[in-house]
Amino acid sequence: xxxxxxxxxxxxxxxxxxxxxxxxxxxxxxxxxxxxxxxxxxxxxxxxxxxxxxxxxxxxxxxxxxxxxxxxxxxxxxxxxxxxxxxxxxxxxxxxxxxxxxxxxxxxxxxxxxxxxxxxxxxxxxxxxxxxxxxxxxxxxxxxxxxxxxxx
Amino acid sequence: xxxxxxxxxxxxxxxxxxxxxxxxxxxxxxxxxxxxxxxxxxxxxxxxxxxxxxxxxxxxxxxxxxxxxxxxxxxxxxxxxxxxxxxxxxxxxxxxxxxxxxxxxxxxxxxxxxxxxxxxxxxxxxxxxxxxxxxxxxxxxxxxxxxxxxxxxxxxxxxxxxxxxxxxxxxxxxxx
Numbered sequence: 001x002x003x004x005x006x007x008x009x010x011x012x013x014x015x016x017x018x019x020x021x022x023x024x025x026x027x028x029x030x031x032x033x034x035x036x037x038x039x040x041x042x043x044x045x046x047x048x049x050x051x052x053x054x055x056x057x058x059x060x061x062x063x064x065x066x067x068x069x070x071x072x073x074x075x076x077x078x079x080x081x082x083x084x085x086x087x088x089x090x091x092x093x094x095x096x097x098x099x100x101x102x103x104x105x106x107x108x109x110x111x112x113x114x115x116x117x118x119x120x121x122x123x124x125x126x127x128x129x130x131x132x133x134x135x136x137x138x139x140x141x142x143x144x145x146x147x148x149x150x151x152x
Numbered sequence: 153x154x155x156x157x158x159x160x161x162x163x164x165x166x167x168x169x170x171x172x173x174x175x176x177x178x179x180x181x182x183x184x185x186x187x188x189x190x191x192x193x194x195x196x197x198x199x200x201x202x203x204x205x206x207x208x209x210x211x212x213x214x215x216x217x218x219x220x221x222x223x224x225x226x227x228x229x230x231x232x233x234x235x236x237x238x239x240x241x242x243x244x245x246x247x248x249x250x251x252x253x254x255x256x257x258x259x260x261x262x263x264x265x266x267x268x269x270x271x272x273x274x275x276x277x278x279x280x281x282x283x284x285x286x287x288x289x290x291x292x293x294x295x296x297x298x299x300x301x302x303x304x305x306x307x308x309x310x311x312x313x314x315x316x317x318x319x320x321x322x323x324x325x326x327x328x
Binding site: 016019020023024026027028030031032034035038043044045046047048052056057060127130131134135137138139141142 | 174182185186188206214307308
């Protein structure tokens, strides 16, 4: 079998630098989504309407998501086998998919309708889903390619 | 003195447990990340608003004033978790160059806050009428650089493996 070397693995620095980009990207994407969530929950930015806040953070959320996913894909490419065998990674991907779909369907609809329907539930669910994505990301590093459920 | 304090705190029952636990430690680390994501975003948006790059339709004071309290809660969450993580491996962190750089950045953030609090962040209401002055933009750029630096240094901490290289050797040599 021919082995193709991933150029990312040639430098020790590429992985940590990508991780930093990944962290700053999710501060943008998850951070702006959380801002809308806190508004829906009535915990912050109360002078603004949720619909305004949603529209005005839209591009920062999208930009953050794209940069987060691209840097994530590159991180994944450095050692796909390790991630493939990692159940925290699988969970993270499921929650990521759920969180993104939720964000652009129910979350969007709730935020854009003034007054928002089911605002508190939607804000809470959104925060929960993104929280799970973050938890999954951390746990990847703590389960080195073992499918060990015995420790739970 | 600092090192013996570090040795003492990581040897306590609680932190010995946390360090060795399969799940509690990563949960605290995850909470640290949640703090970064939810509330780091608020810092970014505040600075972006001051720079005129985001949420331009809102008065600067709306963004600065309304995010002040949520940001404090966020800092408390990330800070508490960070402190717990530090206590688990206090000796390692003591020698860790990235941890030292991170603390240095926190000190600079403190200086930044003391410098600009009165002249920028407390006066956001004036910017609504008269436009955003240069010193506010300087404060925003510095804040972005410092906080991004904190995130990157934090990530760097994990990359220094015991026995912590030249630093530990130097400290041993000097009997510190």
